[in-house]
Amino acid sequence: MIKVDSRGKSCPQPIIDIAAAMNLHADEVDFTLRSDDEATWIDLQAWARMTGHRIEITGDDSFVITR
Amino acid sequence: MGLITAFQSESPLHPKAREVLLDAFDQGWAEPRKIHQASRRAALLRDEARQSLATSLQVRGGDLHFLGEASLGFHLGISGLLNGTMYHSATSRSEVFAIAHGVNAVEIPFNSPLPLGAPGDVLAWQAVNGETGIRAADPQGFTGRIFLDATATHSGNHGRWDAALWDSGTWTGPRGLGIFVVKSREVWKNPLPHLDQRVAPGDRSIPLVLASAVALENFAQGYAAARARIRTMNERIRHFVLNEIGDVDIAGDFESMEIGEPAKLSLSFLYVDAEQLVSELDRAGFAVDSGSACSSLEMKPSHVLAAMGLLTHGNVRLTLRAEHTDSYIDSFLVALKECVLRLR
Numbered sequence: 001m002i003k004v005d006s007r008g009k010s011c012p013q014p015i016i017d018i019a020a021a022m023n024l025h026a027d028e029v030d031f032t033l034r035s036d037d038e039a040t041w042i043d044l045q046a047w048a049r050m051t052g053h054r055i056e057i058t059g060d061d062s063f064v065i066t067r
Numbered sequence: 068m069g070l071i072t073a074f075q076s077e078s079p080l081h082p083k084a085r086e087v088l089l090d091a092f093d094q095g096w097a098e099p100r101k102i103h104q105a106s107r108r109a110a111l112l113r114d115e116a117r118q119s120l121a122t123s124l125q126v127r128g129g130d131l132h133f134l135g136e137a138s139l140g141f142h143l144g145i146s147g148l149l150n151g152t153m154y155h156s157a158t159s160r161s162e163v164f165a166i167a168h169g170v171n172a173v174e175i176p177f178n179s180p181l182p183l184g185a186p187g188d189v190l191a192w193q194a195v196n197g198e199t200g201i202r203a204a205d206p207q208g209f210t211g212r213i214f215l216d217a218t219a220t221h222s223g224n225h226g227r228w229d230a231a232l233w234d235s236g237t238w239t240g241p242r243g244l245g246i247f248v249v250k251s252r253e254v255w256k257n258p259l260p261h262l263d264q265r266v267a268p269g270d271r272s273i274p275l276v277l278a279s280a281v282a283l284e285n286f287a288q289g290y291a292a293a294r295a296r297i298r299t300m301n302e303r304i305r306h307f308v309l310n311e312i313g314d315v316d317i318a319g320d321f322e323s324m325e326i327g328e329p330a331k332l333s334l335s336f337l338y339v340d341a342e343q344l345v346s347e348l349d350r351a352g353f354a355v356d357s358g359s360a361c362s363s364l365e366m367k368p369s370h371v372l373a374a375m376g377l378l379t380h381g382n383v384r385l386t387l388r389a390e391h392t393d394s395y396i397d398s399f400l401v402a403l404k405e406c407v408l409r410l411r
Contacts, residue, residue, distance in 0.1 A: 012380035016338050039368045039379050046378035
């Protein structure tokens, strides 16, 4: 599980961070993202729809992304 | 005045409206309710403008009222009809949310079935969403009263409704002028403090009303002639951004009947900061709007994009116009691609 911490960053940086981490760790399947930006959950859902990844919200600022 | 070479929603006054404005100020300065010659002349101009607008919007002249502030029409229309529960879409304008805040209200999620309602209920129905051009499902089955938000359209053919609001700025008329229509005074009660039967409070500028009528007449003619071309323009931009740029979320399905207004187009580019994109495009000579958080003073993403489940970052909104030539669109698309790829 690769952990990405984007707390304190505003959109679109959290989505850029998680996408970059997934590119960097091409063999990894599971990722976590922490982000306190209010647009992140909305954008993660749109991003998952566009890219085919699965996402889950696990806390106020925690998300699990599965390739 | 030259070609309108921008994609933002607001526009300069229609040249024909501008032409009549100075003369209208000379002729229509007096208080129309007085009996002097100048007042009678002003009243005549106002009545001619009212009839012209009524004809263009397919409503009765006697039902049409002018508002010195278009946003006031939301309160007049919704609160004036309301005698039960208020229903409104999650994509409604912020003025509608403000009214919903103080009454018994139900928000309808995007693409959800409309309620049937009860006779005293009000549905605030947005004919066309001003950010995306998407047309809402017809509220035919609703049994209550319908307030039509027509502020993103220049036409009046929107099925059954009881009160409606248009915004003069939509048809290249003067901004800051609302056209409010209430069909039945029996179900509508004035929600503002009032002493007489007048629907619209205060005074409004007769010259601006006249300019609005002239703008609508000319804008509607030009739009009708150019609608097919604007639709093709919309389709061409969609095709280009999908195939030549990629990773883009576009509002509305072009093939379906969702697109009520092809002059509106909302594009969200993945991994792009909208504020930077808007600034880069501006430097390249193209003014666009945006619904992304980083492009708003409140730092909040567009509630419309969020309600529709669309990407809220990297968003640009285009208003396509009859004046936009094919070569202008070509140049814009080249600049858009360069800017998006550079920012990514």
